[in-house]
Amino acid sequence: MKDSLRWTILFIVLGTLFGFVLSRSGAADYNYIQAMFLFDSFQLYGIIGTAVVLTSAGIWLIKRRGRTALGRPVAIELKPLHRGSVAGGVLFGIGWSIAGMCPGPIVVNIGEGKLYAVAALAGALLGAGAFGVLYQRLQGLFALPRLNSPR
């Protein structure tokens, strides 16, 4: 089997497991997202909190080892801080509340058969596309990084 195909299958399998967990946890459920923002349910706070704590410990261990399973040096691209961090975060939060799903769950909900999620995906693709097309015009306003720098 070609190496690139093996990698593709691995990512599909990991994505499937991730999608299954999102689907069954409440993260892809309109009521649970609203209950989180209304402080009526601990579920999503518990999920994100647990994921952050365990991932943090794991990242620390992997960094200490210094190499991936295949012996490559661990390379984590950091995300830059700029004015768009706040503005973009607030806009995304508004969208998360309206749709009741963040990016992963949009795709999971389409898989589950929730028909309205297709419209959320269409909007998200248009929003992301518009951002990319307008990037050079937004750069000064939000002090965004130059395009060739890692972000």
Add this chain to the structure above:
Amino acid sequence: MPLLLHDLPPLHWAIAGAGIAAITLLLLFIANTRLGISSGFEDICSLVLEQPYFRRGAVLSGRTWRLPFLVGLFLGGVLSAVLGGGWHPTWALGMFDQTVGWGPAGKLLWMFTGGLFIGFGTRLAGGCTSGHGVFGLANLELSSLVTTVSFMAGGIATTQLLYNVVLR
């Protein structure tokens, strides 16, 4: 509270959180990649758009794993529905149905609007709940803390406004 999906009971939050952490760490340990799902939206855009933003190295190299991962997310949803009682297309939207009560056309418009905010906002902030909220916070990145506080504030304000003010 049961899930909208077949009224299933949800996984315990600790199990779901551990599952998300395990997959995030496998992605890093095996493939040297940082979890990030909203970047997948610009990867999809990059298949048809040619602007410099969509020709960055981070897009061209990242989409080789993110696009299959997105396919997996879709399959995970299908699998969850099939194993949980069968795959049936649905318009059910829980408390939105009980309060706002719009039909399919209204829901499509509502969701499309939400999607626009999500797509534009996550690109402007450089990530979403996964890349900032889980990976970035776990990696102690300041930009992720700022973004996570911002999107939680945006979400809390919007839901509180809708359900505790407008629909009260």
